[in-house]
Amino acid sequence: KQEVTQIPAALSVPEGENLVLNCSFTDSAIYNLQWFRQDPGKGLTSLLLIQSSQREQTSGRLNASLDKSSGRSTLYIAASQPGDSATYLCAVAGNMLTFGGGTRLMVKP
Amino acid sequence: KAGVTQTPRYLIKTRGQQVTLSCSPISGHRSVSWYQQTPGQGLQFLFEYFSETQRNKGNFPGRFSGRQFSNSRSEMNVSTLELGDSALYLCASNHGIGGRNTGELFFGEGSRLTVL
Numbered sequence: 001k002q003e004v005t006q007i008p009a010a011l012s013v014p015e016g017e018n019l020v021l022n023c024s025f026t027d028s029a030i031y032n033l034q035w036f037r038q039d040p041g042k043g044l045t046s047l048l049l050i051q052s053s054q055r056e057q058t059s060g061r062l063n064a065s066l067d068k069s070s071g072r073s074t075l076y077i078a079a080s081q082p083g084d085s086a087t088y089l090c091a092v093a094g095n096m097l098t099f100g101g102g103t104r105l106m107v108k109p
Numbered sequence: 110k111a112g113v114t115q116t117p118r119y120l121i122k123t124r125g126q127q128v129t130l131s132c133s134p135i136s137g138h139r140s141v142s143w144y145q146q147t148p149g150q151g152l153q154f155l156f157e158y159f160s161e162t163q164r165n166k167g168n169f170p171g172r173f174s175g176r177q178f179s180n181s182r183s184e185m186n187v188s189t190l191e192l193g194d195s196a197l198y199l200c201a202s203n204h205g206i207g208g209r210n211t212g213e214l215f216f217g218e219g220s221r222l223t224v225l
Contacts, residue, residue, distance in 0.1 A: 034213065034214060036216070041197075041221075042218055042219070043113075043115075043199055043216040043217050043218040043219050044199065044201075044214075044216040045216070046213055046214060046215060046216075049213045089152065091152075091214070095165075096154055096165065096167065097142070097154050097214075098154070099144075099151060099152040099153075100151075101151050102151070
């Protein structure tokens with residue numbers, strides 16, 4: 001059974017910092033890994049999708065990497081802004097879609 | 110292009126009642142999947158429908174059911190509601206081509222169910 005862990009569970013940083021969110025998974029037989037952001041009480045917004053054959057994807061200030069062999073993905077956020085404050089979730093797509101518990105990010109002005 | 114639409118956004122039910130939630134996927138998407146989100150359990154997969162057929166199912170009791178119509182719209186039903194069914198129910202769509210779980214997921218805003 002796939003298990004997905006996100007560390008840290010919560011993170012508070014001052015505006016402008018670069019930061020890394022981590023996602024680890026136990027079964028490397030995956031189709032893809034997707035990063036989402038969720039604002040309180042809202043649905044999930046897709047940030048980046050990395051196919052199993054890819055190593056990384058970039059969108060604006062966001063960069064996500066995938067290392068299937070070690071069961072790890074990282075989401076790098078450059079020059080963080082208060083508007084980046086949200087919960088970030090990774091979802092690993094194998095036979096089932098399995099979500100991590102999320103990292104709650106607060107960026108202080 | 111319209112996103113994923115879920116209705117109703119909020120609802121309150123009492124124990125023992127049943128509830129039906131609706132999801133309209135992005136135009137052209139044939140796969141709809143449903144998730145339950147609670148503070149204690151996080152996001153958990155309920156089931157996925159593709160071209161009116163259930164293609165995958167999570168580990169939930171038979172009180173949770175769903176269906177998909179020919180226009181790809183989907184409904185999920187929860188019968189005999191329990192207090193523990195209080196949650197945010199999220200629906201996601203993707204093109205569904207190439208097999209399950211292979212495409213990018215797009216989520217709706219969710220239906221928040223409170224069971225009293």
